[in-house]
Amino acid sequence: MEVEIRLGSVRYPFRLGTDCLGAIVEDLVAMSASRLLIVCDSNTGPLFGAELVERLSPRVPANLLIHRAGEPYKDLQAVGTLADSALQLGADRASVVVAVGGGVIGNIAGLMAALLFRGIRLVHIPTSLIAMSDSVLSLKQAVNACVGKNLMGTFYAPESVLADTAMLRSLPFRETVSGLCEVVKNSLAIRPSMVEMLRTSLRQDAVYDDETMYEIISESILAKASVTEDDMHECRAGLVLEYGHTVGHAIEYTAAGGLSHGQAIGLGMVVAAEVSHRLGHLDQEAVALHRELLTRAGAMVTIPEEVDLDEVMHRLRFDNKRGYLADPAESSAMVLLGGLGEPLWHDGRPLVSVPMALVGEVINEIACPEIPNFELVSPVETVEEGRVPDTVGAADG
């Protein structure tokens, strides 16, 4: 399929196929780049980058730039190092940065393209489910700072996104589950019509055929595109995409690589659902649906004990949405749902100012599910399914 992504005034094509590397090569050659800078991490370089460069370089100058894999290395220094390498290879204004990887590489290479010569062309080739279904449908190109995730960045549009579901076949369990958590987020926060499809398609072993992946990705893209079209800066309606991200980012940062991005966001969604329920907004059935879908996707719904909850609360103070608040010291700005696909709006934004004390209470209970209070808001059906298989804990521990 080819979808035209619309983000405010920005338009770019998203091409999704299966076993379509040949078409991707043709698209890249057709860009008349002075040089293609293929940016990979240490995983995607050998898997996809090397073959791409091999097929491209007889027809256009192409170089492979490999960055160390992992969220901890997603910082401004990485951008500077890669840009320096690109310049030494002869990059100029007519060069094109091609990001081959997941969200981390997409962000690093995206910011690199935005800053090199104050902006050169960028193409995303997402190789993870989270990147295909979520992160490449954003103009946000951001890296981490010392005190929090994605605090340094800019808005920058790619020329195109070229995706091949075949690249997902080698994706580890942890990464597939990570992407599915964001898909679940899009279904709960934006597009409840996806819920039945997810209920039947999701598998706890995270083994999917190409057709199912294709459907999951297509639906998720349509969900996301529907809220970003009129909000390219994701500061109004698009903020709903931050569902689960306030607490999720804090958990992810605290876990320091121990949890995947999507898994952390999934836990953040469970917290957000509980908070919304206690504030009288979201009914128990919807809260239970959060746990059900995440569990079906193979994700955990309790915060593992390795995560330092005091640190999570501390990190919340650096969330990038806190500037929207009048009283950031005592409150946390969160996306909360009043119902499926129905975020609660305040002052023109889908954000609710939640007392830090309530967030802390819920986080503590979700980390310790034996506390009776937890059982009360969690229907029996979900508790049954909520028993996370050992393999999940091992993969994410």
Added chain:
Amino acid sequence: MEVEIRLGSVRYPFRLGTDCLGAIVEDLVAMSASRLLIVCDSNTGPLFGAELVERLSPRVPANLLIHRAGEPYKDLQAVGTLADSALQLGADRASVVVAVGGGVIGNIAGLMAALLFRGIRLVHIPTSLIAMSDSVLSLKQAVNACVGKNLMGTFYAPESVLADTAMLRSLPFRETVSGLCEVVKNSLAIRPSMVEMLRTSLRQDAVYDDETMYEIISESILAKASVTEDDMHECRAGLVLEYGHTVGHAIEYTAAGGLSHGQAIGLGMVVAAEVSHRLGHLDQEAVALHRELLTRAGAMVTIPEEVDLDEVMHRLRFDNKRGYLADPAESSAMVLLGGLGEPLWHDGRPLVSVPMALVGEVINEIACPEIPNFELVSPVETVEEGRVPDTVGAADG
């Protein structure tokens, strides 16, 4: 005076006064910032930053962030370090970055503001002549990469520019001359009506009263604003501001701090004028006027022997305008004048593709003024004045 700067769709006020620090403080307080991040270098921190913070902090949270002074430290790492400090101090979306310094601090703080939370408010308080008269009238926020100047950056608009000519009283000779070279550039390339004013006002000792500085800055701003209004990205008419910058940047980079920015650009303009003359475009009188005005301003018009000319030629290959060329290996994209205020246009840009060999020939001759050819194009009057006082050589050596 207050001028509304217009750069494409962007508008911001430029307020110029003398002894107006009180008004600057009021303007900053009126911004309702959650925190003012006063970014200085090790020179402007003690001179202006400390007093600003002292006067501001009873009324609004304000912190002084000091970065090591100098072009060699203008890189992405500096931006990251300052941003990390700001975040640790509690910066959020409602904070304002206040750049107090010359072009280097303006660029570093400008890029920091552009990237923090994907863009927070920015105010420029330029403290050097070059910043007041030139660099703050630009949306370019860029830092250096390993192989060249200003290769990494973005376009970002300040909320306002607040300037006080009193801050120029402490400016060293070298910096005053640096700013005047850019003023001379604006007069030659854009606004020849300034030439007579400059002829009578410029002083080789670079000692000016407030009124003269005020006039020089005002005129230079009007010159620059006239070409950027319809070209906020400086990729069409605004490229004329790059006059002297192709060779100038290469000289500046090679001199590694030995020459001020403006002085290097001044030398770049002399090269550009000679090149244009040899290509049959610019007459001898106009070439001589370059040397005359620069000399009157206290600048050198020959490349000092410490500058490695082979390195200058090598650096030219990394100039950020080379992507505009069809054959970048053998040519250099330069702004050339056909007459005063009349850049030569090709393919919709004020850029001429000049053979590298010709650039090299002229650079070598301008570095060795004893070659007869140099005397021919330089009228007697200018040669007389062109004898640079020893003090200048010492200041720039």
